[in-house]
Amino acid sequence: MKKSSLALLVGAIVVVGGGIWTMTHQGAAPAGGQKPLAGGPQGPTTVSIIAPKKQDVPVVLQANGTVTPISTVDLHPQTTSTIAKVHIKEGQFVKSGELMFTLDDRSERANMDKANAQVERDRAALADYERQYRRSLELLEKKFIAQGAVDTLKSQVDSARALLNADIAAARSAGVDASYTAIRAPMTGRVGAINVYPGSLVQMTTSLTTVTQLDPITVAFTLPETSLAGLMAAQRQGAVPVQVTLDNSSVALNGKLSFIDNTVDPVAGVIRVKAEFDNRDTTLWPGQYVNTKLISHVLKDATVIPQNAIISNTRGTFIYAVDKDQSAKVVNIKRLYAFGESAAVSGLNGDEQVIVDGKQNLRPGGKVRIAAADKPADAKLDGSKQKG
Numbered sequence: 001m002k003k004s005s006l007a008l009l010v011g012a013i014v015v016v017g018g019g020i021w022t023m024t025h026q027g028a029a030p031a032g033g034q035k036p037l038a039g040g041p042q043g044p045t046t047v048s049i050i051a052p053k054k055q056d057v058p059v060v061l062q063a064n065g066t067v068t069p070i071s072t073v074d075l076h077p078q079t080t081s082t083i084a085k086v087h088i089k090e091g092q093f094v095k096s097g098e099l100m101f102t103l104d105d106r107s108e109r110a111n112m113d114k115a116n117a118q119v120e121r122d123r124a125a126l127a128d129y130e131r132q133y134r135r136s137l138e139l140l141e142k143k144f145i146a147q148g149a150v151d152t153l154k155s156q157v158d159s160a161r162a163l164l165n166a167d168i169a170a171a172r173s174a175g176v177d178a179s180y181t182a183i184r185a186p187m188t189g190r191v192g193a194i195n196v197y198p199g200s201l202v203q204m205t206t207s208l209t210t211v212t213q214l215d216p217i218t219v220a221f222t223l224p225e226t227s228l229a230g231l232m233a234a235q236r237q238g239a240v241p242v243q244v245t246l247d248n249s250s251v252a253l254n255g256k257l258s259f260i261d262n263t264v265d266p267v268a269g270v271i272r273v274k275a276e277f278d279n280r281d282t283t284l285w286p287g288q289y290v291n292t293k294l295i296s297h298v299l300k301d302a303t304v305i306p307q308n309a310i311i312s313n314t315r316g317t318f319i320y321a322v323d324k325d326q327s328a329k330v331v332n333i334k335r336l337y338a339f340g341e342s343a344a345v346s347g348l349n350g351d352e353q354v355i356v357d358g359k360q361n362l363r364p365g366g367k368v369r370i371a372a373a374d375k376p377a378d379a380k381l382d383g384s385k386q387k388g
Contacts (some may be wrong), residue, residue, distance in 0.1 A: 047358030065221030
């Protein structure tokens, strides 16, 4: 019984020892002719490359804008009266100074006549005092009257002259009040809806109509605050061209930047700007939405590469380039401006071989093989295999 138990124990030890030996020797080199195990060193990755280009790149800014008139006036009467006559029609274009409304002016005319009559009365009184004063001076020379009487007449002349000047001012004031009964266009523009008719009682709070200037006209839009420096520099050099197109239209209108706001919106991080346009044909209408485009500045002799060569991740923005030993090296860059399929960047010397296709399979220092012009890179091959 004891002998059989001892034999079983020795056999178990032999089995366990054999397993341990097998595990410790599993990574030994395979015999000649056997395939290497999975995880061995990979061959070079096939990639396609491109050389950076040097060119001037205009920085184009695009935004949605709203057509806004330079000036809109809401007409109100400056007195309480009734409408005597409406001289214009809704939607009519008027010129500056053109008569639009006439109010009942009977009371104002009467006040003007009264003020003018007062002026004439005071003018006659002044003339009489001046004659008496001149006569008193002659009598004073002959010592027929005392100096005190002459001084009294001189004071009466001055008082009459002051009274005349006051009445002349009152007459002018009555003329101003009378002018309020004729309401004229404050500027050249288009008349809006008319809210009153002949016979309507109007007060200072009554809105008669609006006049909106349509030519020239402005477009208001916002741009990122990062573009402010370029805009200011471009404006210092001269007029900044701005182009707008209407929705669902290919017709473009050309204008110029006319206004840059004095503050940046701290919440949205944008700056409000306006552009002015000639609008003789009234193509632009207040309240319309338009697409705006302008060139803020030009990046001179910028380094340009395809956008699909750029990699962005948590480590930053970089590209892979082919090193001297045919390996992939990381070059950190900064994307200055993207346009279409290309981007202007900084951080490159311009003589790099930038890897475009095949970079998905690369690691820093990995060996690469440049694909021929008629053969795809590994990235494209991998994509075809995945599709299959």
